[in-house]
Amino acid sequence: MNLRTSVILLTLMLISATRSVAAEHDGKLKVLIVTGGHGFEKETFFQVFEQNPEIKFTHAEHGRSNATVYDRADLLDQDVVVLYDMPQSITDAQKEKFLRLFDKGIGLVVLHHAIASYQQWPEYERIIGGRYPEPDSSKPGTVTEQVGWRHDVDVPVVIVTKDHPITAGLKDFTIRDEIYWGLRVQPDVTPLITTTHPKSSKPLAWARTERKSRVVYLQLGHGPSAFNDANYRRLVTQSIRWVAEKPPSATGESPGSKAN
Ligand SMILES: [Zn+2]
Secondary structure, eight states, X not given: OOHHHHHHHHXXXXXXXXXXXXXXXXXXXXXXXXXXXXXXXXXXXXXXXXXXXXXXEEEEEOOSSSOGGGGOTTGGGOSEXXXXXXXXXXXXXXXXHHHXXXXXXXXXEEEGGGGGSOTTOHHHHHHHTEEOOOSOTTSTTOOOSSSEEEEEEEEEEEESOTTSTTTTTOOOEEEEEEEEESOEEOTTOEEXXXXXXXXXXXXXXXXXXXXXXXXXXXXXXXXXXXXXXXXXXXXXXXXXXXXXXXXXXHHTOOTTGGGO
């Protein structure tokens, strides 16, 4: 075999090896989108993900009784789990399966009303970094002066952490969306965006690390006026991209050790 033939053969082998890996993963992040327990405008919501070229997603909805999505066999095969659900019941076995996400380093993006899930499970509040504490758990959605929500508000959004990959390329903007007030927010979160709206809870989005995983909460995202907003889509896309990577503490790398 002469040199030229060898080079051609080697090149062909490399191309086919690269192709088979790309075909297996499609080069895209595997995302599981979880709903159930709260209504939403389906068509425009799913467009946020259908029009994200970086991901390949599966939609899973909980059964009526409890958090059945966590019983799925493919739960731990995901790169990222996105929660847009609001169930209240979860079995001990489902809790254990949920907690395994963070042993595996699977990223978690929690959207909007998913902060009101599992009112009776404190561990969920600790992991996602906050809670919408229902004023009356027997009547979800009750509005009081202390805790509540309001639709169709023009929300001025202020970028707090400008050098974060999730807020990269964003400038302060206004979005028509729902506000919440009375959220409890844990002290260990990194705020990403906030608002000057006097009634709204602050911040509007944050990040934290849970064992080997990254976790993001984004309060925005009630309906089409948010789903169709380019800034909102950018926040969701960049959140998914960011949580898909494991935090440096999980890979044993210290910041700056990459040069070694
Ligand atoms: Zn809502």
